[in-house]
Amino acid sequence: MENSKDAWEGTQIKVFINWMNTNLAHVGKQVDQLQDLQTGVLLIELLSILTEKPFPYRYTKNPRNISQINDNCALLFQFLATEKIHLVNIGGKDITDVNIKLILGLIWRLILK
Numbered sequence: 001m002e003n004s005k006d007a008w009e010g011t012q013i014k015v016f017i018n019w020m021n022t023n024l025a026h027v028g029k030q031v032d033q034l035q036d037l038q039t040g041v042l043l044i045e046l047l048s049i050l051t052e053k054p055f056p057y058r059y060t061k062n063p064r065n066i067s068q069i070n071d072n073c074a075l076l077f078q079f080l081a082t083e084k085i086h087l088v089n090i091g092g093k094d095i096t097d098v099n100i101k102l103i104l105g106l107i108w109r110l111i112l113k
Contacts, residue, residue, distance in 0.1 A: 009100065017033070040095060057075040059075050083113075
């Protein structure tokens with residue numbers, strides 16, 4: 001049973017990464033693994049593409065420390081709220097910690113948007 005769950009999660013990850021890459025190709029970016037989302041930068045760029053709006057806040061495009069990464073993730077969730085993309089039980093720490101299930105849930109909400 002556990003192998004079945006792991007296989008399903010692996011399939012979801014591949015499908016969701018392919019979906020993100022299809023959208024991010026417009027700006028010449030790519031996700032290879034979910035860890036690439038840790039800084040918030042690729043999620044910010046993806047959200048800008050999906051909403052067809054420039055990201056309204058200043059963020060660090062090449063974060064060098066955890067403070068900058070945390071700020072990026074906080075701004076990401078602020079923008080999600082302004083776009084009325086409601087999320088439950090996920091925050092910036094889940095992105096930086098690469099909480100796979102919650103990140104997949106976030107991506108699913110973006111797909112449904």
